[in-house]
Each structure stands twice: as structure tokens, then as C-alpha cells.
Amino acid sequence: EAEVAQSPRYKITEKSQAVAFWCDPISGHATLYWYRQILGQGPELLVQFQDESVVDDSQLPKDRFSAERLKGVDSTLKIQPAELGDSAMYLCASSPGLVSDTQYFGPGTRLTVL
Amino acid sequence: AQSVSQHNHHVILSEAASLELGCNYSYGGTVNLFWYVQYPGQHLQLLLKYFSGDPLVKGIKGFEAEFIKSKFSFNLRKPSVQWSDTAEYFCAVNDGGGGADGLTFGKGTHLIIQP
Structure with a gap:
């Protein structure tokens, strides 16, 4: 069964450093999402892509976060500089792109900022 | 803006109990x-x-949920839980109008199921 791939699975960094996370969606999925999940909370949407275009980045802290999906396939989420409050699980999800499709989640990247 | 409220943060049940x-x-x-x-x-x-359609939906592993529009609710149910149902359960919504x-x-x- 096809899965969403994410790397790295764990990342420890120091405050003010730059970090990047990578996501490879299920093959053929046009829509890609990045979510952040703080311990004890549900995931919160950061950004949604349709192919290479941003559909919704209203919750992305654009002063330090950036996301790209240049060729409409895999995607990178970057934080620069990282802050202590960024410690969380970063989840990637993809869907085929039809209206109201199921979103399939990857295993996530656990970020710890020291 | 949308919001979702789940009433219980932690639930502990014995096997075979209803959920x-x-x-x-x-x-x-x-x-x-x-x-x-x-x-x-x-x-x-x-x-x-x-x-859309039938407000009573069935899912995997014997779970079902009922959409009650007048109550803005979508409660999850299972008649008899198993130890393997121990997990974190999340309710979620999105805009049904398409786009974002x-x-x-x-x-x-x-949810913790005790043997």
C-alpha cells in the first residue's frame, strides 16, 4: 500500500538554527498539506498545495516558515530561525485532489528545539 | 472559522464495553x-x-458515527470495544464547498481499553 514518506523522522536543533523537512506524497496525489501537532493537541494546518500552487497558507507564520513544492510532487517545509515554541510533530498529508477527498498522513517529523 | 470540540480528553473502558x-x-x-x-x-x-447522504456512517473495525446537523455533532460509537482499540481518536472537519x-x-x- 502506497504511503506518504517524510524525512527526517527526528530532528534536534538549537534555537536560531535553520531546519528543513521533506515530504514525498503518494504517487499521483495532486494535493499536499503540512500540519503541525503540538503535544496534547490535534494537528493544525500550516499550508495546502494544489500541484505546485499554494491554496491556503493563512496559518503559516511567514516571518520564519516557508514551504515549497516546485515541481508539484515532493515538498519542503523550512523554519529559519527555529524557536523553542516550534518543538512539535510536523505532519505531511496528501490526497488525490478531487473535491472532499480523504487525506493520507505520513509518519511525521518530531522536531525538538533546544 | 471552523472549530471542533471533543468532550473527553481521556477515556478508560473495559473490554466489551460500549463506546x-x-x-x-x-x-x-x-x-x-x-x-x-x-x-x-x-x-x-x-x-x-x-x-453527504445517510447521516449514519460505518467505518473500519466496527466503528460508526452519526451526523446530527441540528446539534452540530458527529459522535463516534462502537458497541463492544477490544483491547486493540487503545489509541488516540481525533474528530475533524473541513469546508465541503471545495477549494481550500x-x-x-x-x-x-x-482511549485506553483495559483487558
């Missing part, structure tokens, strides 16, 4: 509704979803 997890949402437009589950050490996976359809999640319910 009902509450979920209420706040949104004025058309919504799609979901329950996701996260088993220990695994990814979030879909249990069931409601888009990122999910809004509740805070989750940690």
Missing part, C-alpha cells in the same frame, strides 16, 4: 466530517467520513 466519543463542530457552511485514529507508534489513519479543504481537528481523545 461513545463526543464531537461537536462550529461552522456555518457545508462541512465534511471525519474521525481519524492514531494507534501507538503508527500514522494517523481514517476511521470513517461523512460527506485543510482539516480542522479537535484536541483528541486518548
